[in-house]
Amino acid sequence: MIENVNQDTGFGERSTDMGGRMVNKDGTYNIRRIGIHVHHRMSNYQNMLTMPRWRFLIVIFLVYLLINCVFTALYWFTGPTGLEGIQHQDDAVGQLKELFFFSTQTLTTVGYGRVNPVSEMANWIAAIESLVGFLSLAIATGLLYGRFSRPRAFIRFSNLIVHTNYKGGKALMFRLVCFKDDHLLMNAEIKVNVRIVTPENTYRFYNLRLERSHVDSLVLNWTVVHPIDEDSPFYGLSQKEIVTLQPEIAANLTGFDEVYSSIVVARMSYAIQDFKFGFKFLPMYFSKSKRTDLDLSKLNLIDQE
Amino acid sequence: MIENVNQDTGFGERSTDMGGRMVNKDGTYNIRRIGIHVHHRMSNYQNMLTMPRWRFLIVIFLVYLLINCVFTALYWFTGPTGLEGIQHQDDAVGQLKELFFFSTQTLTTVGYGRVNPVSEMANWIAAIESLVGFLSLAIATGLLYGRFSRPRAFIRFSNLIVHTNYKGGKALMFRLVCFKDDHLLMNAEIKVNVRIVTPENTYRFYNLRLERSHVDSLVLNWTVVHPIDEDSPFYGLSQKEIVTLQPEIAANLTGFDEVYSSIVVARMSYAIQDFKFGFKFLPMYFSKSKRTDLDLSKLNLIDQE
Amino acid sequence: MIENVNQDTGFGERSTDMGGRMVNKDGTYNIRRIGIHVHHRMSNYQNMLTMPRWRFLIVIFLVYLLINCVFTALYWFTGPTGLEGIQHQDDAVGQLKELFFFSTQTLTTVGYGRVNPVSEMANWIAAIESLVGFLSLAIATGLLYGRFSRPRAFIRFSNLIVHTNYKGGKALMFRLVCFKDDHLLMNAEIKVNVRIVTPENTYRFYNLRLERSHVDSLVLNWTVVHPIDEDSPFYGLSQKEIVTLQPEIAANLTGFDEVYSSIVVARMSYAIQDFKFGFKFLPMYFSKSKRTDLDLSKLNLIDQE
Amino acid sequence: MIENVNQDTGFGERSTDMGGRMVNKDGTYNIRRIGIHVHHRMSNYQNMLTMPRWRFLIVIFLVYLLINCVFTALYWFTGPTGLEGIQHQDDAVGQLKELFFFSTQTLTTVGYGRVNPVSEMANWIAAIESLVGFLSLAIATGLLYGRFSRPRAFIRFSNLIVHTNYKGGKALMFRLVCFKDDHLLMNAEIKVNVRIVTPENTYRFYNLRLERSHVDSLVLNWTVVHPIDEDSPFYGLSQKEIVTLQPEIAANLTGFDEVYSSIVVARMSYAIQDFKFGFKFLPMYFSKSKRTDLDLSKLNLIDQE
DSSP, rough: GGGGBOOOOOOOOOOOSOOOSOOTTTTBEEEEEEEEEEHOOOOOHHHHHSSOOOHHHHHHHHOOOOOOOOHHHHEEEEEEEEESSSSTTTTTHHHHHHHHHHHHHHHTOOOOOSSOOOHHHHHHHHHHHHHHHHHHHHHHHHHHHHHHSSOOOEEEEEOEEEEEEEEHHHHEEEEEEEEEEOOEEEEEEEEEEEEEEEETHHHHHHHHEOOEEEEEEEEOOOHHHHHHHHTTTTOOOOOHHHHHHHOEEEEEEEEEOOOOOOOEEEEEEEGGGEETTTTEOOOOOESSSSSEEEEEEGGGOOEEE | OGBBOOSSOOOOSOSSSSOOBBOOTTTTBOOOESOOOHHOOHHHHHHHHHHOOOOOOOOHOOOOOOHHHHHHHHHHHHHHGEEOSSSTOOOHHHHHHHHHHHHHHHHHHHHHHHHOOOSHHHHHHHHHHHHHHHHHHHHHHHHHHHHHHHHOEEEEEOOEEEEETTTEEEEEEEEEEEEEOOOOEEEHHHEEEEEEETSSEEEEEEEEOOSSOOOEOOOOOOEEEEOTTSTTTTTTOOHHHHHHHHHEEEEEEEETTOOOOOEEEEEEEEEEGGGGEEEEEEEOOOEHHHHEEGGGGGOOOOEEO | GGGGGGSSSSSOOOSSSOOOOBBBBTTTOEEEESOHHHHOOOOOHHHHHHHOOOOOHHHHHHHHHHHHHHHHHHHHHHHGGGSOSOTTOHHHHHHHHHHHHHHHHHTOOOOSSSSEESHHHHHHHHHHHHHHHHHHHHHHHHHHHHHSSSSOOOOEOOOOOEEEEEEEEEEEEEEEEEEESSEEEEEEEEEEEEEOOTTTTOEEEEEEOOOEEEEEESOOOEEEEOOOOTTTTTOOOOHHHHHOOEEEEEEEEEEEEETTTTTEEEEEEEEGGGETTTTTEOEEEOOSSSEEEEEEGTTOOEEEE | GGGGBBSSSSOOOOOOSSOSBBOOSSSBBBBESSSSOHHHOHHHHHHHHHSSSSHHHHHHHHHHHHHHHHHHHHHOOOOOOEEEEOTTTTTTTHHHHHHHHHHHHTTTTTTOSSSEEOOOHHHHHHHHHOOOOOOOOHHHHHHHHHHHHSOOOOOOOOOOOOEEETTTTTEEEEEEEEESSOEEEEEEEEEEEEEEEESSSSSEEEEOOOSSSEEEEEEEEEEEEEOOOOTTTTTOOOOOHHHTTEEEEEEEEEEEETTTEEEEEEEEEOOOGGGEEEEEEEOOOOESSEEEEEEEEGTTTTEEE
């Protein structure tokens, strides 16, 4: 048991009080950075890349409105008479609207030309606004490309981890599957760690030895098996003793995704409430005469032994 | 033979009935995902990247028409009088056409300006349409760049696999070649698996040991040789016995492509009908006084021993 | 000590006179390339990617002005009468300004159309200018995307390296932390070299053996420990003797960043003035009931043993 | 000598007649692909990425002219009266020119609007042309980004390879250097092969064992040393005997470039006319008090022993 103690997890072993998870259910680490300005610890690029699509579109739209309002104000303060073709010459609100729409036409470089700058000042502002539009397009292109070309792992893990009979002993098992049709994962590699709470109320980390930690191509589902032998921190323990350890099992999957031509990463964490003792997974793929059917709705299907 | 049993293929060993290929001729796996909404198992990005060029252009054109129809309808329902410069004022069809073409001019930001928005509503719609055009350009740029920068392996495999005499015994051989002039594959690595049907009517998988599974640079053709020795599942078997096993041989080639600066992958699968017993490959490159000629038309050229 | 001599540092061992650092504080190497034209040893792409944001924007703006000035001159010399719609027909300065603003409208493809080319010559120049604008947009897009998608390591190293008691002997320790919330570094690997000055006044390089040189995931801070045992060039040396060696310690950290899906690199160098003898680092993370707090303001917090 | 025979070079060992180089001076392999249509063995993307800058710009300009000519013809044949604002209504050549310039304004989406489409046919053509312009911009963006973000190795090899005294025996040495200021190569790895002509007039390939084949960071120049010991194909051979072997030495350098965050590759080949017997390289870097100077003009500086 001793040789298996893992000191390379990136987590410390010291603990003053207990209760927090190591890895959240969504695969992020349960860490909060403090003592540094939010501006430094936030990553704008990462945020724009990973926020939900509708939120991304709202951000784009708000920025579009904002830039146009700024330039509308500039046209207004330098004198709307610097532009020709404006209707409602005697109506301030109407004029502002015309300036705003002229601004949108300049920023997007659509430039109909009914309203167009005549005075030097208005011309300069329009020249700068169209450059801003130019660069905004470049930024939008980069962000959108960054969003849809960002390598992701399309992996689902089972919600549960089962403690079951295995080859005359016991084993822990969970499974995972790639749910996208063409995103084949090659050279998939999994590492599984466990954090337990010792009787002295400190954390201890172990690598869990797996029956198999590598597959050439993740074609069907993969049942990850940790046989509970003498090297396991769970060796010889009853269900009750395991619960006392408050184990949290963290799995790290990496592989090469052919569509992205890149290495992708997926993580999962199982806390004690995700353990099922005395259950086993049921098959989720079935050979047919012409092909094999992989039923993703059966990912969490378990049955009593 | 036992030690060579491969459990890392990503395929299961269980089989209820037989007949389906493991890998299709085009290198995709013969798997169907079910139990999940098509929206989740489809990858739009991957589809847009890998569909044929003409189909991609048709999709782009249809999306262009669709967006313009939507905005044409918006201009129509908010009142075509919100736009100035429209001809055929008394002809509904003519008006619709003018609105449609105005829409195309706004979406592509060409904005001639003969027709241009005057009412607040029309101005808002135009402001939003030019933003949509802006973002569409960004998306189109990303997709097109994604398409032609997508790393691919320009590899052709021989259609056949030969069973031939080799160093006093027998061997299975197939060959492959890079068919593009400048796409040199470095650190090429091949893994070959075979799936056979056992007398008990289940599948069994083996790694096939190769005489050489790595080349530094894939400059000429590469003849992949599996010597049928004691470690081979085909050891001592006659042609008829091999046919009974219904072997399917799957090859997985990876390498670093210099043009894409990325790892690329190619796959091939040989079913029993692709086996040629008693044949051998003929040479396909020839040293000349000034260079070496590699004749790709001879890739499948075999002759009886 | 001999077996640990490092000859793979990329640095030579010869030294005619002393004093220069091996690695600057910002992680760049303290090398000057001479005997080659600045044009060949400079990398424009790398410069545009790594210059500060405000400088990048100034460069973009100056290039924008420059291109417009060139085309303004071309319109002027081929005759401003080739354009229709110009106001101030009898004022040379006013005409020049109109030409300049027409140029900005063409380059950014906003094209209002009040001023537009009529003569063949003006039309040709405008046709070329809009193509230039087209390509400039493409270049700007590429540079901006290159800038914000460029993989960087968001790592801070401690400013100091401490010489402290450790497991009954002595050790050198420094620490590092990732300061961005979502940029998890996986498979982090560190290599630490030291360059010392021998009594014969030449340089000698050693690998420093580390207690741990790899972490699976760089979640919390990482204290890098070099135990001063028999293999260390500092074994048995007093503080004064160590100072005499004028050691410079260079650390090279690599890891896989999930956001960029790429390997990133960080470097640090400690000269003798960065050594603290008899100090130790204080903890910088604290387990709370619900999560762990990582306090980045405590990165350099040390205390006397 | 036998154990060192290299069968992983990707080159065959068969040879009918002699004389051609294995690797050209520019690092490409001296292979010609035949028996396949040029369309299949050419890589357009790779061509557009690697052609010289001026040629790239000429291609872009010619494509621009071509597309405009095609659309000019379309406007012409569907009747130039479909466009309003055209001057020179009674002059066919003048009309054609107006159509051509209108086409450029549509393709680049500058759209001044003096000339603008009125008829349905002209409107359709303009709608399609602006879509083509849209997509062309996307393609141009992709190609330009692809060009300047394409990872390249900024490495210069010495023109010569010297045969010199080394540690009581003989050695072959060449050297290489990174000539760009910020493109640090990490984990540089070199493989060196030699092809010799045997007395039986066939080729034979050997790996050349190197004193050092890896450097952590390629900071200064790297002198690659092949000690001619019992494992070397040149062991105990005189200058004349070596010349008789007609050796060609091919070097393959790979490393991780920090600016591109990618692996880059450089190749060099030395034929017998590049060998210098009895010479040695002179130093090319010099330690100064504040830094080290690396003199790239001294890369090929040799002197008699």
